[in-house]
Each structure stands twice: as C-alpha cells, then as structure tokens.
Amino acid sequence: MSRHVLQAVGLVRRYGGLTAVDHVDLVAPPGMITGLIGPNGAGKSTLFSLLTGVEQPDEGKVVLGSTDITRMRPDIRSRRGLVQTFQVPSLFPTLTVADNLLVGAENRRRDYAGGLLGLSAQGRGRVSHSIERGLERLGLAPKGPVTQIVEEVLDSLGLSDVRDTIAGTLPTGALRLVEFARALCARPDILLLDEPASGLDSEETAKLSQLLRRTAAGGVGIVIVDHDVDLVFSVVDQVYAMVGGRVVASGDPQTVRNDPTVRSVYLAQAPLAAAGQSGEAR
Ligand SMILES: Nc1ncnc2c1ncn2[C@@H]1O[C@H](COP(=O)(O)OP(=O)(O)OP(=O)(O)O)[C@@H](O)[C@H]1O
Numbered sequence: 001m002s003r004h005v006l007q008a009v010g011l012v013r014r015y016g017g018l019t020a021v022d023h024v025d026l027v028a029p030p031g032m033i034t035g036l037i038g039p040n041g042a043g044k045s046t047l048f049s050l051l052t053g054v055e056q057p058d059e060g061k062v063v064l065g066s067t068d069i070t071r072m073r074p075d076i077r078s079r080r081g082l083v084q085t086f087q088v089p090s091l092f093p094t095l096t097v098a099d100n101l102l103v104g105a106e107n108r109r110r111d112y113a114g115g116l117l118g119l120s121a122q123g124r125g126r127v128s129h130s131i132e133r134g135l136e137r138l139g140l141a142p143k144g145p146v147t148q149i150v151e152e153v154l155d156s157l158g159l160s161d162v163r164d165t166i167a168g169t170l171p172t173g174a175l176r177l178v179e180f181a182r183a184l185c186a187r188p189d190i191l192l193l194d195e196p197a198s199g200l201d202s203e204e205t206a207k208l209s210q211l212l213r214r215t216a217a218g219g220v221g222i223v224i225v226d227h228d229v230d231l232v233f234s235v236v237d238q239v240y241a242m243v244g245g246r247v248v249a250s251g252d253p254q255t256v257r258n259d260p261t262v263r264s265v266y267l268a269q270a271p272l273a274a275a276g277q278s279g280e281a282r
C-alpha cells in the first residue's frame, strides 16, 4: 500500500485582527522529513494545530492523499494515517509500555476494518473487537495481529527490556521514545512531531535524529517543529521558514539557511546564528 502525501493548501487562521497563519501552502511527502522553523510567534504551532485538526482554518484546506481532511477531528485523522506525538508525552501512565503501544496499534487497525466494511470515518472508530477478529480469521485483515506490530516496534527501538514497565515510572528520555513507538504502532503515513527533542540531552537527541532518519527511510513522512534548530537543519530533507504567519522560504536546508530573509530574521537571534555556522546539512 503506498503511503499518502500531506498537503496544506492556502491555510489561513485568524485570531481577531491577527493573522497567525497567512495563506500557507505546504507539501509533506512520504519518506521525507519536513522541518518547520520560525521565530517566536511566527505561526508554527498554529499551523501544526491546523494540520493535526486541533484547530480549524478560516480558509484553505488540509488534504491527505486524495482525501480532504480539513473538517476531520484529530482522532479520525490519526486512524487515517496522520499521527502526532505531543510535546508532553500523552501516554497512559498506569499501563505498561507494551499496553500503551497496543492502544496505538488498535486505533489504526479499526480504521482498516471499518474501511473494508465501507463505514464512514466516524463509524470506523466504533468497529468492535469481534468484527476485527472475524476479518482476521477471513484473512481480510491486511497487517497481521496487532501484537506482532507491537513486538516489532519494541524490538526495533530497543524497548524490549522495558516492555512490562509501567510507563509513568520512566524518565523523560525513555517516555519520549515510548511515545514515538506508540505513534509508529499506528502505522502512520505521516508523523507530526511537536518539539520531539525537548527535555532530551545531547546523546538522546542524536539517537532521535537517527531514529527519524530510519523511520523516513522506511517510507513514513515526518513533519517536525522544534526549537532545536541544529536538530532540524541536520535531519530534514526540506524546510519551511515562517515569519509573521507566512512562509518566507522553503526548500532544502542549505537553500533555506542561505535565504536572505531567513538570514536577516535569524542572525539577530542566538540559536539560529549558531545553526547558520554549523556546516553542511547531513
Ligand atoms: N489561541 C490564540 N488566541 C490568540 N492569539 C493566538 C492564539 N494562538 C496563537 N496566537 C497568536 O498567533 C501568533 C502565532 O502564534 P504561534 O503560537 O503559532 O507561533 P509559534 O511560531 O509557534 O511561536 P513559538 O516559537 O513562540 O512557539 C502569535 O502572535 C500568537 O500570539
């Protein structure tokens, strides 16, 4: 099954007289990492919320594959392959790591089963376990048992040792990894990552970079917003730079880093001035 591209088309979001997102077009293809940068108040988080469905645009649309998802709720988007992780990991703290991952895997699976039955997006969320199991027995469930996906992800992320650990007892770095693992269990087409490096030390951030590259190499599209501009520039395939709600530059990291507008905006700011000196991307 080919994965879907995520597109923002002419997105506008206004708060009173302020236009937080101003006619933004963005394309996040599968297998690529797309970064979103900009100074404080540029509109990054607002655009992110429009993509996830937490906020609704005043104009424009969000399209996943050939489906207009602009009016779909975040949970429905997630079942259709647009999966987000949160700045504060949103795991079930009293469940084990493995059970947290099972929740991620089950959500996506229900959408498959509902799709086979021709149900609407809303109806798909209500597909029962018995219907799922029935489809499995008939050989119509395309992705193998959910437990198998969970074991694969635990193994590939080196989390097998903590599979039975209660999530709430893990330190921040491990929690972020479990949050990421849970998102992967949902078999995303596109992963939206909000500040994935916040709270991580430099070693953990380096591991995260590798993990993002590996995930994208497996065909998943990734959109990343992070204040760690070194991380963004070092890991992405393409960057969108926002200022005042608008995209002022986009393209490969080197092009965006050398863009005169981007330079003039960021050279005054310590973090990006450092990124500007940090050599070639990847
Ligand atoms: N709920 C809201 N109500 C009113 N104004 C808002 C709201 N959310 C964001 N804004 C305004 O929209 C603009 C864009 O904000 P946004 O949070 O998207 O920027 P950002 O690029 O994420 O900034 P930061 O780097 O500080 O996180 C800002 O001027 C902000 O004050």
Ligand SMILES: [Mg+2]
Pocket (backbone or CB within 6 Å): 044, 045, 046
């Ligand atoms: Mg923000």
